[in-house]
Amino acid sequence: MPETDCQTVQVKLADRSYQIGIGPDLLANIDQFIDRTGQWVVITDQTVDSLYGERFCDSLSSSDNDVHRLVVADGEHSKSIEVVDRLWQEMIQIGIDRRATVIALGGGVVGDLAGFVAATYLRGLDLVQIPTSLLAQVDSSVGGKVGVNLPQGKNLVGAFWQPQQVIIDTQVLQTLDARQFHAGMAEVIKYAVILSNDFFDWLGENALAIEKRQPHSLQEMIARCCQFKADVVAEDERETTGQRAILNYGHTLGHAIEAVCGYGKFLHGEAIAIGMDFAIRLACQLGRVSDVEIERQRKLLTAFALPIDVPDVEPEKLIEAMYRDKKTTDTKLNFILPDRIGNVDLIRDVDVSTIEALLTRE
Amino acid sequence: MPETDCQTVQVKLADRSYQIGIGPDLLANIDQFIDRTGQWVVITDQTVDSLYGERFCDSLSSSDNDVHRLVVADGEHSKSIEVVDRLWQEMIQIGIDRRATVIALGGGVVGDLAGFVAATYLRGLDLVQIPTSLLAQVDSSVGGKVGVNLPQGKNLVGAFWQPQQVIIDTQVLQTLDARQFHAGMAEVIKYAVILSNDFFDWLGENALAIEKRQPHSLQEMIARCCQFKADVVAEDERETTGQRAILNYGHTLGHAIEAVCGYGKFLHGEAIAIGMDFAIRLACQLGRVSDVEIERQRKLLTAFALPIDVPDVEPEKLIEAMYRDKKTTDTKLNFILPDRIGNVDLIRDVDVSTIEALLTRE
Numbered sequence: 001m002p003e004t005d006c007q008t009v010q011v012k013l014a015d016r017s018y019q020i021g022i023g024p025d026l027l028a029n030i031d032q033f034i035d036r037t038g039q040w041v042v043i044t045d046q047t048v049d050s051l052y053g054e055r056f057c058d059s060l061s062s063s064d065n066d067v068h069r070l071v072v073a074d075g076e077h078s079k080s081i082e083v084v085d086r087l088w089q090e091m092i093q094i095g096i097d098r099r100a101t102v103i104a105l106g107g108g109v110v111g112d113l114a115g116f117v118a119a120t121y122l123r124g125l126d127l128v129q130i131p132t133s134l135l136a137q138v139d140s141s142v143g144g145k146v147g148v149n150l151p152q153g154k155n156l157v158g159a160f161w162q163p164q165q166v167i168i169d170t171q172v173l174q175t176l177d178a179r180q181f182h183a184g185m186a187e188v189i190k191y192a193v194i195l196s197n198d199f200f201d202w203l204g205e206n207a208l209a210i211e212k213r214q215p216h217s218l219q220e221m222i223a224r225c226c227q228f229k230a231d232v233v234a235e236d237e238r239e240t241t242g243q244r245a246i247l248n249y250g251h252t253l254g255h256a257i258e259a260v261c262g263y264g265k266f267l268h269g270e271a272i273a274i275g276m277d278f279a280i281r282l283a284c285q286l287g288r289v290s291d292v293e294i295e296r297q298r299k300l301l302t303a304f305a306l307p308i309d310v311p312d313v314e315p316e317k318l319i320e321a322m323y324r325d326k327k328t329t330d331t332k333l334n335f336i337l338p339d340r341i342g343n344v345d346l347i348r349d350v351d352v353s354t355i356e357a358l359l360t361r362e
Numbered sequence: 363m364p365e366t367d368c369q370t371v372q373v374k375l376a377d378r379s380y381q382i383g384i385g386p387d388l389l390a391n392i393d394q395f396i397d398r399t400g401q402w403v404v405i406t407d408q409t410v411d412s413l414y415g416e417r418f419c420d421s422l423s424s425s426d427n428d429v430h431r432l433v434v435a436d437g438e439h440s441k442s443i444e445v446v447d448r449l450w451q452e453m454i455q456i457g458i459d460r461r462a463t464v465i466a467l468g469g470g471v472v473g474d475l476a477g478f479v480a481a482t483y484l485r486g487l488d489l490v491q492i493p494t495s496l497l498a499q500v501d502s503s504v505g506g507k508v509g510v511n512l513p514q515g516k517n518l519v520g521a522f523w524q525p526q527q528v529i530i531d532t533q534v535l536q537t538l539d540a541r542q543f544h545a546g547m548a549e550v551i552k553y554a555v556i557l558s559n560d561f562f563d564w565l566g567e568n569a570l571a572i573e574k575r576q577p578h579s580l581q582e583m584i585a586r587c588c589q590f591k592a593d594v595v596a597e598d599e600r601e602t603t604g605q606r607a608i609l610n611y612g613h614t615l616g617h618a619i620e621a622v623c624g625y626g627k628f629l630h631g632e633a634i635a636i637g638m639d640f641a642i643r644l645a646c647q648l649g650r651v652s653d654v655e656i657e658r659q660r661k662l663l664t665a666f667a668l669p670i671d672v673p674d675v676e677p678e679k680l681i682e683a684m685y686r687d688k689k690t691t692d693t694k695l696n697f698i699l700p701d702r703i704g705n706v707d708l709i710r711d712v713d714v715s716t717i718e719a720l721l722t723r724e
Binding site for chain 1: 443447450451454455481482483484485486507509512513514515517518519520521522600
């Protein structure tokens with residue numbers, strides 16, 4: 001990979017190790033960043049396709065590269081087994097063989113969907129993730145979680161399927177709408193709270209530059225997030241030791257809000273922001289942190305226009321949804337809770353009445 | 363695992379290593395062979411369920427074991443994404459969580475189907491293979507290949523998903539119908555031709571005892587086949603080095619016969635028997651083996667009532683189907699061909715006119 005203006009982060013997973021390249025205008029020079037030739041299946045959605053699809057495929061196409069573009073509808077509904085089935089069959093019709101590489105060009109939905117297609121077509125194809133939303137760049141494109149939804153819930157079917165390469169073009173964030181950009185910032189702030197007080201302070205100091213999407217700030221921020229994620233994933237690739245579970249900070253209530261309010265009312269990052277504010281208040285209630293930390297986190301979340309108030313729904317419904325969430329085992333409610341900005345622990349079997357009291361809006 | 367009357371074979375795959383237990387009446391004493399507790403999902407088909415389902419689940423059930431039985435229709439049609447989708451949704455309804463174990467209780471179809479469900483439900487559950495057909499016992503239950511068919515062809519979707527344990531009860535073969543038993547013998551003979559002249563001779567000497575399904579002969583035979591498969595899989599888990607490809611001896615034409623004649627006319631093992639006879643004749647034509655080897659293999663195949671004659675269809679159709687087979691890359695026809703009983707090589711780019719001449723029935 002050329003070094004100019006491009007930072008790299010290594011994801012160390014023995015024979016499944018790979019590199020993340022982060023820089024501006026990587027898409028426009030994609031031929032320099034892709035180090036293989038052959039059959040390519042570019043899976044993308046309508047919005048990303050209209051912005052980058054044709055140009056991207058043209059710059060990848062060559063006498064050595066046979067490029068096929070498959071476009072799905074925008075939105076969470078495309079993360080279904082019906083769409084996966086359609087893509088499998090289209091790939092068979094085209095004649096895609098087992099040496100082909102799938103490129104996921106898009107946000108989190110496209111990454112999860114295309115990743116699952118890659119994991120299962122002919123028992124597994126190579127995968128390159130090219131995330132185009134901030135959320136996908138800092139979170140979902142790294143670490144190998146791929147999958148689709150069932151009618152009963154999100155991400156109930158999937159695999160751990162590591163990409164061979166992740167290519168992050170920071171320039172594409174310039175076209176991302178503000179709400180999506182802010183939702184991505186929720187996951188950025190999450191890394192700071194769970195892993196690094198230094199990074200938390202850095203985000204505060206650079207909030208204005210980030211909000212203005214100043215290229216160098218974005219690149220620095222994304223590279224640091226990818227490094228955090230890479231370190232956690234390297235320690236617990238398949239979420240078996242508990243280490244990877246810290247990435248679920250804010251997600252216990254966040255997933256419940258998404259489920260109860262209907263997917264679409266809140267973006268994932270927005271629900272996570274509310275979940276993080278709730279989690280740190282719960283941590284305060286349990287004597288783990290002081291009010292000062294609640295305020296510090298709130299200030300950073302609201303600096304990026306993120307919501308923090310629990311929506312006006314019955315607390316019982318949220319609690320019920322938390323029990324159903326697959327991250328909760330047995331009949332106990334577990335939370336990832338900070339004891340300071342920069343460190344969290346898994347707290348098991350939190351008293352439901354404490355949760356209910358905190359969920360009840362004053 | 364108790365030692366009495368039970369042989370074990372190790373499949374060495376680093377952190378995915380596992381043990382195969384082979385012996386009589388293991389199903390009836392399943393509680394002695396399963397060394398874990400928790401939620402269990404037993405996936406089986408109607409025939410196996412009527413013979414063993416209830417008794418098996420009863421003997422597995424205990425205060426520590428919560429056992430759920432999911433039954434699919436007999437036959438290849440169950441190896442579809444529609445059936446997988448139904449099983450995923452049933453498991454969600456039951457409340458199966460990520461610590462559960464899937465048991466595949468049945469022949470090759472059940473093993474492939476249940477294995478794919480295990481590989482993908484909540485990004486992967488533990489799997490125990492309990493194969494009940496000879497073909498599944500000596501071949502498909504070992505090595506981690508799981509998957510389903512698409513309308514366009516067999517096994518086009520799937521994963522490599524190693525079981526935690528394989529439990530082979532030789533007693534269940536007593537109820538297997540003769541045609542299915544003989545079809546399984548085709549894969550047994552395949553191991554001998556590709557890997558061991560000694561085992562080939564042993565099969566000839568013990569043909570009568572095997573045909574009578576004498577328990578000790580069956581156990582010895584199955585254990586040796588599992589050891590062969592385990593060795594090949596340990597060298598090339600994901601079919602990337604070419605070593606695992608030798609297991610496809612007889613399969614290039616075999617798959618084409620299945621595709622052209624329609625699945626159901628020939629059992630998989632029968633098609634493979636015809637494919638092996640063809641492959642050794644092709645090897646002879648190319649000067650790799652003498653007529654003597656053709657006759658030796660024929661004698662053993664026909665001792666188990668296996669067909670050897672290419673069915674009366676147009677050679678062009680078979681050749682076309684061979685090109686379509688996913689094991690063939692590029693536009694060349696590759697064959698696994700012996701140079702003696704006990705050794706094979708991958709021969710690339712075999713001249714099509716030679717194949718066509720051999721396929722044309724005299």
